[in-house]
Amino acid sequence: xxxxxxxxxxxxxxYLLMKPIEETDLPVYMSENDPPQVEIASLHHERKVNEVxxxxxENDKNExxxxx
Amino acid sequence: MSxxxxxxxxxxxxxxxxxxxxxxxxxxxxxxxxxxxxxxxETIPTTIGASLFLLFxxxxxxxxxxxxxxxxxxxxxxxxxIVMSIILESLGFFNWVAYxxxxxxxxxxxxxxxxxxxxxxxxxxxxxxxxxxxITTPIIIKTVNMLNLKNNQKIAYLxxxxxxxxxxxxxxxxxxxxxxxALKIVGLDINSxxxxxxxxxxxxxxxxxxxxxxxxxxxxxxKLPNLKLHMKNYEVNNRSLPHPLSIHTTSPQVDWGLFKxxxxxxxxxxxxxxxxxxxxxxxxxxxxxxxAALIAxxxxxxxxxxxxxxxxxxxxxxxxxxxxxxxxxxLQNIGLTDILIQQLSDVVKQxxxxxxxxxxxxxxxxxxxxNNLPAVMIGTLTLTEMDLDAHTLQVAYLANIIxxxxxxxxxxxxxxxTLLWMFILREHKIHISWKQYTKIxxxxxxxxxxxxLLSLYLWTNWIFG
Numbered sequence: 430x431x432x433x434x435x436x437x438x439x440x441x442x443x444y445l446l447m448k449p450i451e452e453t454d455l456p457v458y459m460s461e462n463d464p465p466q467v468e469i470a471s472l473h474h475e476r477k478v479n480e481v482x483x484x485x486x487e488n489d490k491n492e493x494x495x496x497x
Numbered sequence: 498m499s500x501x502x503x504x505x506x507x508x509x510x511x512x513x514x515x516x517x518x519x520x521x522x523x524x525x526x527x528x529x530x531x532x533x534x535x536x537x538x539e540t541i542p543t544t545i546g547a548s549l550f551l552l553f554x555x556x557x558x559x560x561x562x563x564x565x566x567x568x569x570x571x572x573x574x575x576x577x578x579i580v581m582s583i584i585l586e587s588l589g590f591f592n593w594v595a596y597x598x599x600x601x602x603x604x605x606x607x608x609x610x611x612x613x614x615x616x617x618x619x620x621x622x623x624x625x626x627x628x629x630x631x632i633t634t635p636i637i638i639k640t641v642n643m644l645n646l647k648n649n650q651k652i653a654y655l656x657x658x659x660x661x662x663x664x665x666x667x668x669x670x671x672x673x674x675x676x677x678x679a680l681k682i683v684g685l686d687i688n689s690x691x692x693x694x695x696x697x698x699x700x701x702x703x704x705x706x707x708x709x710x711x712x713x714x715x716x717x718x719x720k721l722p723n724l725k726l727h728m729k730n731y732e733v734n735n736r737s738l739p740h741p742l743s744i745h746t747t748s749p750q751v752d753w754g755l756f757k758x759x760x761x762x763x764x765x766x767x768x769x770x771x772x773x774x775x776x777x778x779x780x781x782x783x784x785x786x787x788x789a790a791l792i793a794x795x796x797x798x799x800x801x802x803x804x805x806x807x808x809x810x811x812x813x814x815x816x817x818x819x820x821x822x823x824x825x826x827x828l829q830n831i832g833l834t835d836i837l838i839q840q841l842s843d844v845v846k847q848x849x850x851x852x853x854x855x856x857x858x859x860x861x862x863x864x865x866x867x868n869n870l871p872a873v874m875i876g877t878l879t880l881t882e883m884d885l886d887a888h889t890l891q892v893a894y895l896a897n898i899i900x901x902x903x904x905x906x907x908x909x910x911x912x913x914x915t916l917l918w919m920f921i922l923r924e925h926k927i928h929i930s931w932k933q934y935t936k937i938x939x940x941x942x943x944x945x946x947x948x949x950l951l952s953l954y955l956w957t958n959w960i961f962g
Contacts, residue, residue: 432669432691433768436622440764443619446612447760448753449593450600 519555519831522546523824527867531910533920539913540813540820547820555827568822570781571677572815575625577784578672581763582624582632583809584791587801588759589751591632595639599724606718610654613637614706617658621665623763625672629662630914634921644721651927653713656937657706659918660906664705664945667698667902671770671780674818675870676898679877683894687780688771694895696956701903701949708941755798762790825874834879842883845893850954852889853896856880857950860900864911869901876901892957896950904946907938 526546530539550556556564585591594616602609616636620629637658641651666673670680670690680690710717766787773783795801828834841859845852856876863872876897880890905911909919909931922929 432688432695432771435695436669436764436767436771439619439622440760440767442615443623444757444760446597446601446616446619447590447594448756449597 516831518553519550519827520833522549523828523871524867526824527871531868531916533916538813540817543817543820543824547823550823550827555830556823560826561823564822564826565819567681568678568818569815570779571674571681572818573781574671574677574784575674576810576812576814577781577788578624579628579814580788580806580810581766581791582628583806584788584795585759585763586632587805588755588795588799590756590759591636593751594636595643598636598640599643599721602721604721604723606721609640609721610657610710610713610717613640613654613658614661617662618665618702621662621672622669623767625674626663626666626912626914627917629665629672630659630918630921633658633662634918635925638921638925638927643724646718648928649716650718652929652933653716655918655922655927656929656934657709657713659915660709660938660941661702661706663906663912663914664698664702664903667701667898667949668695669767669770670694670898671767673902674814675873675901677780678818678822679873679894679897682874682877682881683890685891685894687774689891690895691771693891693957693960694898694953697895697949697952698899698902700952701899701945704948705903705941705945708944712937712940752798755794758794758798759791762787762794766790821870822874825871825878828875829878834875834882837875837879838883841879845880845883845889846885849889849892849957852885852893853950853954855896856893857896857900857904857946857953860897861904861907861946864901864905865908866910868910869905869912872905873897873901888957888961892953895953895957899946899949899953903942903949906942908935 523546526542529537529542533539547556551558551561598609598612598616601612613633617629617633620633624632634655637655638651641654646654666676668691670676670687680687766783769783769787770780774780792803792806796803837859841855844855860869860872860876863869863875866872877894880893880897883890883893885893902912906915909915915934919929919931919934
């Protein structure tokens, strides 16, 4: 019986690891110091926003190249 | 009775040539199976070796049916779990795991380590060890490539994942074909197996995970790069760093409602092994029903038939297990197990602690010499002929499993899963040499093995009273 509970628990863990986090939940995981996020989908439509995002993402790309 | 059986029964008249030929065939078969020249499937050398054993009468044809009965159930159970993973893959459910690992880690290197370890453990628990390596290694490679980690940092996630995935086949027996065959030989049911084995093997896996973390602590980044991954900029089929501005208007649509149903079926099938076998329902039938339910659900929801499943399922596993058992049965016929019995019987019969450490140690050596699949079969056949009392037979068999699942990790030769892992890494140009692997394994595995065996002794003493 206990092993069945363990299987259910591990199944739940596997479910969480496989099911993508909803887009709406993502900002929660960003640190406070990060540059403001812009909804990427909106870049299709707003050229002005695109320019602003380019700057912030360029910084992020530099960050992403090395890790502590 | 074949002339090989005569050799076995009349030990005084042992003809060296009659022993030498099967040993050479066996050694060559295992060598080619591990070496895999021209990337040949491991079933080819084992089938050729087994055919030679039959041709020379080392294993009489009359024994084939009983050998088939022993291996077929285990092979069908493993094949069914592979079918389940093929269906999940076909529905695209594994494509998002790397995305999820990165986002859930919240830029913490330690969290990513824990999540990759949990993923590898769970995948083995629900599918099987080789399947787990085949699925999780590309996922972890994708994750570490997206994060643009250095080679040593990549190994800090990949090697623990591989070791944990392989060792995770010990706790519940159904994740490894060798364990299932051995279970059938000693006549132990899976509920008794789990009662005796779950706690010691989980302690062993816990110790190994902790030691791996301590070893790789300096290589695991404290803070991971912030990728700002969204479902729309995540490259499902690309293993490289996603461009932050890339948007996939045609990103594959995944039916997450179907995913929930599939997960319920997979978990229910695994739980069914323990809940239904006491009622006399065999493991392979529960596994077949689980796989058939997944196929039916996929067909009902997306009208996809079974063609891809039939094509992708590695049916040769049935032949592989069958031919490997013929080889081991042949070694038993020429008296190899008799030699082991003569040498080890007194020590194993001494007390349970001696039995556990002798068999655990023996299986570690045998597995790292010629792979754990034949090793566990030889070890189990040896035990069944030692005339042991029921409790000693059970604990010595479980020590065999710890030796073949945990002790076998000392070198890449020990398990097919680790060989497979090395191969996948090479394909993805991630460098780890056999020397590097063995150096890390020799730091981590012996302590994990000793603690597992000691836990088995204490736990079974407590259970048996």
